[in-house]
Amino acid sequence: MEEIKINIVLDKKNGIPLYLQVKKQIMDQIQKGDIKIGSKMPTERELASNLNVSRNTVSSAYKELEQQGIIKSYQGKGTFVEEEARIWKHNDLKDKLSKFIDLALEEAIEAGIETEEFLELVHERVDKKRILMDKLVAVYAECNIEQAKMFSKELSKRCNMNVIPLTIADFKEMKPKTLEILNSSQVIITTFNHVNEITELTKGFEKEVLGVAINPDLGTIVKIARYPSTTKFGFVCISVEFMYKIKGALKNSGLDEIDVEYSNSYDEKELKKFIASKDVIVVSPGRHKDVDIVNKNLDEQKELIEFLYTLDDGSVKALKSKMIEALTW
Numbered sequence: 001m002e003e004i005k006i007n008i009v010l011d012k013k014n015g016i017p018l019y020l021q022v023k024k025q026i027m028d029q030i031q032k033g034d035i036k037i038g039s040k041m042p043t044e045r046e047l048a049s050n051l052n053v054s055r056n057t058v059s060s061a062y063k064e065l066e067q068q069g070i071i072k073s074y075q076g077k078g079t080f081v082e083e084e085a086r087i088w089k090h091n092d093l094k095d096k097l098s099k100f101i102d103l104a105l106e107e108a109i110e111a112g113i114e115t116e117e118f119l120e121l122v123h124e125r126v127d128k129k130r131i132l133m134d135k136l137v138a139v140y141a142e143c144n145i146e147q148a149k150m151f152s153k154e155l156s157k158r159c160n161m162n163v164i165p166l167t168i169a170d171f172k173e174m175k176p177k178t179l180e181i182l183n184s185s186q187v188i189i190t191t192f193n194h195v196n197e198i199t200e201l202t203k204g205f206e207k208e209v210l211g212v213a214i215n216p217d218l219g220t221i222v223k224i225a226r227y228p229s230t231t232k233f234g235f236v237c238i239s240v241e242f243m244y245k246i247k248g249a250l251k252n253s254g255l256d257e258i259d260v261e262y263s264n265s266y267d268e269k270e271l272k273k274f275i276a277s278k279d280v281i282v283v284s285p286g287r288h289k290d291v292d293i294v295n296k297n298l299d300e301q302k303e304l305i306e307f308l309y310t311l312d313d314g315s316v317k318a319l320k321s322k323m324i325e326a327l328t329w
Contacts (some may be wrong), residue, residue, distance in 0.1 A: 006026065006029065006035065006041075006042065006047065006050075007025075007029070007034075008021075008022060008025045008026070008047075008051055009025075010022070010051060010053065011110065012254075015222040015225040015226045016218075016222060016225075017218070017221050017222075017252075017253035017254055017255075018053055018057045018253070018254040019058070019060035019061040019064075019252055019253065019254070019306075020061070020218065020253075021034070022047075022051070022057065022058060023061040023064055023065055023095075024054075026065060026070075027065070027070065030070065030081060035081055037081050037082070038077050038080060038081060038243075039080065039081045040079070040080055041062075041071060041078070041079040041080065041081065043078070044058045044059050044062060044080070051324065053254070054249060054254070056252055057134075057252070059256055060155075060196050060252040060253075062079065064215075065130075066079075067192070067213050067312070067315070068314060069082055070082060077262065079118065083308055086231070094107045095103065099305065105118055105120075106235055108121075132222070136161040136162065136186055136187070136323065137161070137162045137164065137166035137184055137186060138155070138159075138161055138162070138163045138164070138185055138186065138187045138188070138189055139163070139164050139165075139166050139181060139182065139185045139188045139189065139200050139207075140152040140155060140163050140164070140165050140166070140188075140189045140190065141166050141167070141168060141170075141171065141189070141190040141194060142166075142167060142168070142190065142191065142194070143167065143168045143169065143186060143194065143239075143241040143242075143245070144238065144239040144241040144242040144245070145167050145239065145286070146209075146237065146238050146239065146242055146284050146285060146286035147163045147214075147236065147242070147245075147309060148165035148166060148167055149286070150285055150309070151165075151212075151214065151309075151311060152164060152165035154311055155189065155212075155311070155316070155319075158311075158316055159316070159319070159320050159323070160319075161190070164181050164185065166178060166181065168194065168197065168198075168201075171201040171202065172201065174243045182202065182205055182207065183205075185207065186207070187207060187208050187209075187210060187323065188202060188207050188208070188209045188210070189210050189211075189212055189319065190209065190210075190211065190212070191211065191212060191213070191214055192211040192212070192213055195209055195210075195211045210319055210322055210323070211315075212311060212312070212315045212316065212319050213311075213312035213315035214309045214310065214311055214312060215309065215312055216249040216252075216253065216307075216308075216309055216310075217307075217308035217309060217310050219308075220305060220306070220307050220308050221249075221255070223303065223305050223307040224250075224255060224258070224280075224282065225253070225254075225255060227258075227261075227279075227280060229257075229258070230259075231258070231259065231279045231280055232259050232260075232261075232277070232278045232279045232280075232283075233258060233259060233261070233279070233280050233282055233308070234260070234261055234262075234263065234274055234275060234277070234278035234279060234280070234281045234282070235260055235261070235262045235263070235281075235282045235283070236262075236263050236264070236265075236271070236275075236281060236282070236283045236284070236287045236291050237262070237264055237283070237284035237286065237287055237307075238264060238273070238284060238286045238287060239264065243262045246262075246282075246307060247286075260282075261274075261278070263299075266290070268294060271291070271294050272294050272297070272298065275291070275294060275295055275298060275302055276298055276300070276302075278302060279302065280302060280305060281295065281302045281303070281304050282301050282304075282305045282306075282307050283304055283305070283306055283307065284306075284307055285306060285307075285308065288304070288306050291304065292304060
């Protein structure tokens with residue numbers, strides 16, 4: 001099978017990360033039928049060379065497309081457009097669910113169950129699952145406490161359950177408090193890149209480890225990208241792990257050449273000197289409050305940009321579906 005030719009035009013000045021431009025244009029071409037389902041994609045190296053971008057850029061685009069079920073890589077064979085690539089057709093899902101409901105209703109009527117009784121059964125089943133979700137205790141594991149707390153709070157709200165934040169270090173140390181939390185939980189949630197590690201660290205606890213995808217907030221990336229190349233950025237956060245995560249996010253977004261210096265200092269004098277020496281300060285959510293106080297006491301205040309990550313919507317929906325399916329205890 002010959003590899004397809006993909007027509008992608010990148011705009012390096014519009015502030016939108018290059019990997020997102022690549023991803024969107026591939027999706028658009030699949031949707032239009034210009035790229036057929038089952039087609040073999042160019043390798044990351046080949047597409048990067050054709051577009052004159054880093055392989056990292058193409059790798060990030062391919063990774064997100066694969067997470068969403070649009071493409072699939074096969075060892076020794078290559079990367080192909082998947083049958084499930086029609087995910088953006090929301091009506092397909094509604095039609096599928098409608099057919100399931102129709103089948104269930106037909107069986108109910110054939111069994112002598114009236115439509116009103118059928119509706120009562122549906123409501124009863126949904127209410128039962130909802131009550132179980134309310135009682136569910138989950139652990140969210142992340143490499144840094146900032147994101148662990150942030151996403152635990154968001155998952156608690158969106159999935160209507162109690163989610164407790166823990167770090168990878170907590171699992172490695174396994175102190176009594178961590179043991180207590182693990183024993184009281186039914187499931188562990190973490191980002192896809194930590195699933196294998198958490199599974200290994202929690203052997204013997206018999207807890208299911210579910211993965212979820214997170215993405216850098218596009219608005220934050222665009223804000224940073226729109227500054228002149230001569231801008232001096234300062235990045236302040238809590239943990240070293242978060243520093244490396246941001247470095248990776250900037251690199252994947254094509255912003256690895258910006259002038260940025262990192263700090264996780266809490267010393268007021270040191271922090272004041274650091275902020276004063278920069279043009280723009282980027283902060284993690286956990287440091288926004290104290291950095292803002294220091295910044296307001298400067299003669300020349302700097303613009304603060306909060307670097308946010310967001311939970312992938314499709315990933316959260318899939319997570320909720322898996323947990324509802326598993327609620328049989």
